[in-house]
Amino acid sequence: MAFTAQQQLRAAELRQLLNRAAHAYYVLDAPEFEDAVYDRLYRELLDLEQQHPDLLSADSPTQRVGGPPAEGFSSVEHRIGMLSLDNAFNAEELQAWDGRLGRQLEDNPERQREYVCELKIDGNALALSYADGVLVRAATRGDGSRGEEITANVRTIQAVPLRLQLKQPPAWVEVRGEAFIPDDTFEAINAERQQRGEALFANPRNACAGTLRQLDPKVVAARRLDFFAYTVHLPADAMGPKSQWDALQWLETAGFRVNPHRERASGADGVVAFYDRWEEQRHQLPYATDGVVVKLDALERQQLAGFTQKAPRWAIALKYAAEEAPSRLLRLVAQVGRTGVVTPVAEFEAVPLAGTSVSRATLHNADRLEELDLHSGDTIVVRKAGEIIPEVLRVLPELRPEGAERLELPSHCPECGSLLVRESGEAATRCVNSSCPAILRGALRHWVSRQAMDV
Template identity: 50%
Template sequence: MDRMELEKRVEELNQLLHEYGHAYYSLDKPLVPDAVYDQLMQELLAIEAENPDLIYPDSPSQRVGGEILTGFGKVVHEFPMLSLSNAFSEVDLREFDKRVQAATGHQVTYICELKIDGLAISLKYVDGRFVQGSTRGDGTVGEDITANLKTIRTIPLRLNEPVSIEVRGEAYMPKKSFVHLNATRDEAGEEPFANPRNAAAGSLRQLDPKIAASRNLAIFVYGIGGDGSAYGQDSHSDSLDALDTLGFETNHERKRCASIDEVIDYIGKWVENRSNLEYEIDGIVVKVDNFEDQEQLGFTARNPRWATAFKFPAEEVMTKLLDIELSVGRTGVVTPTAILEPVRVAGSTVGRASLHNEDLIIEKDVRIGDTVVIRKAGDIIPEVVAPLIEQRTGDEQPFHMPDNCPECDSELIRIEGEVALRCVNPQCPAQMKEAIIHFVSRNAMNIEGIGERVVDQLYRADLVHDVSDLYTLTREQLIELERMGEKSVSNLLTAIEASKANSLEKLLFGLGIRHVGEKAATILSEEFGTLSALMEADVERLLTIHEIGDKVADSITTYFSNEDVMEVLQKLESYGVNMTYKGRSRQDVPTDGPFAGKTVVLTGKLSILTRNEAKEKIEALGGKVSGSVSKKTDLVIAGEDAGSKLAKAEELEITVWSEEMLIGALGEE
């Protein structure tokens, strides 16, 4: 392919990927199967890798985050980003309407939009290409966060028309992303974010764009810099329709209202229903729709006279803090929880609320017996906002985190750089229950028949204290447990026995070593081959592995330096649990066999093996399992109801096997 053809192909790929990405992420209407998108992206990445000068700023490949930033430059907004006046009641809304009608001399049409609880941003496009994104700042000067904004997939890097335009929007974190992020931070001993707005703002002000990329942010665009009349629009609602046409994502819950009564009805609807949304809103924005009316109304020094923001009533209530309870998680983090007099807040009855950590309790001076204000942080997690100090009687008791674990009395430690206290005793009962539940899970040792209920029973019966005790269980012990019949016991013992043969990465993940997830467990198993070899590795050796960083290396060496851990591992080995990697090691890649060196795609429903089982067996024989079909695919395994991947394989004339043929090749007939 000569240079001119190469440039033309890059342009074609950019255009197609922008079109398909917009349909998938913004419209939720995929135009092509994932495999087609993946194939095009891989082709683009390959061309860009060989021709770096063809990597354009608006290339879809630039969404993953590039180099670490050294800081944020300043951006002077061409059009000021003004704040809105606030309305807190129906009376305030009707006063606003009276002022509008007095100034215009007639009844106006309003447009109402959900007020997204996020971070206001400005996006600048030149000839249809995204060139700069910035924060609101003080309304006149903001910060340049272009690199971070490129990671938000609902921000188009290229518009459907080659216009030069500045638009305004609200970047936000969906509720699911917020819950996942805080769970991850809790696991790492980091302080959770108080609400999705803070999380979104914190994500966009990271100097490493990869962090922003990992947090699954989104955006709704709500207007054009200046006003839409400069682009041929007569009203705000028309300008939103035009933004949709250009490829932006606007919020379609908006509504044009012919009177203030309709506005009030619309607000009432969302006061009742906002908890059903997948994102947080903190009010409703009410704007005069017609641009001529807006121009006539004008601005004050700080706000447009043609718009106001109705703020929802605060979802905060008062109740009594009866006690503070401590819980110990699988990684040993000790978390304080407020025990409350039950109270209704945000549509549900709450009897417990998060206090996060000791530092927060001290900072807020929360005491047992206090009357406290609670709310649902982001309408998701109940939290204690503050104590009402003026209501104290003198009987309230300050709370101090203990020096020792509430479950096992071992000394608690605070790891440098973390806010959480941890119990590091691997024999801690609370940790061991959680550890066993993790150990037997599907992606770890996959011991079916042991869930949370059974683990509790085993502990109450004093049958297990750590994961190694699972391999000492007998029929006589299990049959005595509630709701455990002969068949259940037999199946459970069979599953326990079968788990002994698992490959090392399953055991390594099941041990629950902090920071060692499934991927890291597999990488370490491939690298070292045996558990004993891994245990002998020091931090320097671990850091020679490209995918292993400081935190993982330190966590591994700390874990294996614990005498109690070594005792558990010795017992596991004595009970016959495999401690060797059975897959393809990095030093020993099979060079023959039906899958050696081949790229395999699994599609459709498999009835004999699970997807994970098939993947593991193929990779153990030297194959690579891919998620998409391309010209580089050697073999497709098609189960029942195989769809687009099978069609693509047939189109490319790739060899297709049934599951029965796979079983035969694996030698498991």
């Protein structure tokens, strides 16, 4: 059935209203509509598109989640390469980099270079491609030259605009940014996986990477990824920004979320002051950060500085040290999940890490337990991987008590006493007794959970 001109105009109006409302809600945190109003408009657009499929467009909010699972991902070439950044791990290394950059630019030794400091989000880099203002492709970083095309999955990220908020967008726009999973969402994902007896994600970055490579976009949508944009590339004839600071403002105007915790800094000392200030403050943020990205502000001077074979000379990542602390092992507990997987868990004297008190850490499986060579009463070094999940990093054997017993997983289930089984080639050790109380409890918890019966 052909659509009328009035229906075409209404569909365009609904797309504009809903995209603007999504931008206000997810990016600006300033909702324009009540949920009921948004839902009614969304339903009206969905009905129009279902009645007249020719009205569907790539920027329609109904296309954020849809379509059958993909069979796999294709490899695509980036229009503009995605190089990695060199790292600095302290103020001295940053000062040395700043000096090398000054010599490359042939600056007066007394000149203070102007930088932009941005918090380094611990997520996964994405390349977004827009044509005439509409998102047409999203890809992973890959090897920097080619990445995997994951457009259907990225469409589910509400902070990624399907259409740029620009009246006259350039013919093409390339945006780079970081997809990530907020801490509370990450904890909820792992809680659900634990209920299902699945292996836990080690940190939000790994969870994000695994999510982006899901073949079913509906799974991606359920995990509520977020996104911060940090770089934009435009055609040579476009009137683009002249500095990194202006580029971030351009991205905000175009409808992207940009990390608000950014600052201009004069010279290496200004950068170090920003870095030091956020070393503690970052633990109060709702997402994981692992450093500060420092970029020469003026884009013209970036071009003058140029690139090495693998990284820009005009940018560097000033990394924070992973927070670690020693503790004394109290006991090793074997935890039985819903599917019968037995996970060794270390319980130790509580230590403060990244602003929280930590006293337990999963050891994942028997292989990791053997690798650590854990003994009773050992002094262990604990850290928060990705600053979220506690992990036992290593054992300090020089502090081991005399006569300490080597710890292993039990041969029988601690819940039902059945012989535990480990299949050849598998990392998991399992209880295979379907009547095991731990398995039954886990099955019941899963059955009443939100993902099942939602009782």
